[in-house]
Amino acid sequence: MTADDSFDRLDDDDYPAYTMGRAAEILGTTQGFLRAIGEARLITPLRSAGGHRRYSRYQLRIAARARELVDQGTPIEAACRIVILEDQLEEAQQLNAAYRRETGTADPTTEA
Numbered sequence: 001m002t003a004d005d006s007f008d009r010l011d012d013d014d015y016p017a018y019t020m021g022r023a024a025e026i027l028g029t030t031q032g033f034l035r036a037i038g039e040a041r042l043i044t045p046l047r048s049a050g051g052h053r054r055y056s057r058y059q060l061r062i063a064a065r066a067r068e069l070v071d072q073g074t075p076i077e078a079a080c081r082i083v084i085l086e087d088q089l090e091e092a093q094q095l096n097a098a099y100r101r102e103t104g105t106a107d108p109t110t111e112a
Contacts (some may be wrong), residue, residue, distance in 0.1 A: 016046040016054035023055040027069055037066050040080040
């Protein structure tokens with residue numbers, strides 16, 4: 001891999017560019033919080049060759065949403081479940097929109 005390849009990967013939302021310490025710092029939380037949402041299976045960080053957790057920008061966005069819910073008083077397990085359901089809903093809506101574009105079907109939410 002060349003240096004140019006490495007820089008290109010930094011634009012990839014799924015590239016595990018952040019260490020646990022840096023991820024916690026970015027989110028303004030503790031490493032324990034990241035471990036807890038990992039144990040709740042909200043996110044599964046990749047592991048470096050040395051076994052250290054590495055997080056992507058996408059995972060940090062998911063973790064930030066969970067932290068927002070926890071900060072509002074939602075138990076961590078419930079917050080993780082809510083975030084998972086929100087993510088699944090967004091994905092289903094994107095698939096539905098793509099299907100409607102392909103088939104020329106109208107969006108039922110915009111019909112009167």
